[in-house]
Amino acid sequence: MSARPFILGLTGSIGMGKSAVAQMLRELGVPVFDADAAVHRLQAAGSALLPAIEAEFPGSTGPDGVRRAELGAQVFGDRAALARLEAIMHPAVAQARVAFMQEHGDAPLVVFDIPLLYERAGPKGLDAVAVVSAPAAMQRERVMARPGMTEEKFAQILALQVPDAQKRERADHVIDTGVTPGETARAVAALVAALRLKNHTADPG
Template sequence: MKPLVLGLTGSIGMGKSTTASMFADLGIPVWDADEAVHRIYGAGGPAGGPISTLTGGVVTKDGAVDRAALRVAIAEDPGLLKRIETIVHPLVAADRAAFLEANGDAEIVVLDIPLLFETGGAAAMDRVAVVSTDADTQRRRVLERPGMDEATFERLLSRQVPDAEKRARADFVIPTDDLDTARAAVKELVERLRAERMRDA
């Protein structure tokens, strides 16, 4: 029987990474889309060679993609982003497939994907959970990050599906107002999914 695949998502500052670690603490295998991109862009990763053929000066001697230099190159040539995506998206999908295969005997797996709704990935999940807190808490958390300002926060927020819509579209909402609340919600959700999986077996 295949694992139940839970997509975990949430807007910036909602506490998704912290919540993902709570699933891992309960023994649930977690795949992190951001970590996968870092691996793919990292030294010896599969993205370096193909990207270096598209644009010069963004790949270091050890084969890592310099993401700051890549952002500059994309700003100078907006069409470059689409070409980069045709390289990176299949590599991310392959990384995710390898994770699912390696954890094929698990009861539940979590796919931690920040832009799950934005990229249309929710349809491929068995269930979707959204992490959420109030807008004031979200803003405070984000603005406490090094180098973050109001303009950057608003720009990032504008690219994401609104929190209210995410909550409406999700199967579960995990409140992240504080750690204890989130931890209790994750524990309850895991127990519920395990029972659901047993029922469907």
């Protein structure tokens, strides 16, 4: 086996089914680092980051941690504000990722679930990238079914994301969620088996 886990980046645009695929990976025993979940923990009550967030975005925190609606109103659609928030969050998320790797250093395969991989982080440090994708009509149907979603908000979100076609073109693997869940699960299992085997047979030197 290689000296370290094979690191697969998992990404996909809104409504493509990335969360479902991440759960399939967990059920196969693959450790998954969820960047969004890490952010939620770091914005919860008692987090050491809250004073910095409040100082930069007044009124965005309270006794229960970050007030998501208030913070979202201050950063949504404002790239400069989003960059200021990321400057606070990213170092702490990176520390959480290091701790995750230390915990799962003996696994043959780990996954970094990064929603805005191409938009923000890029594939640096990853061995491969898998993009979760579905037909545009199915994506729209899923997203518009979410509470509080509007056509305008959906359009704004899409405008901030790299188009799905470009993500698929740049990815090493594409996971299709436009089929039945069973078909997607089988494709995920096949990918996991292949990557585990690849790492097992890799030259550790």
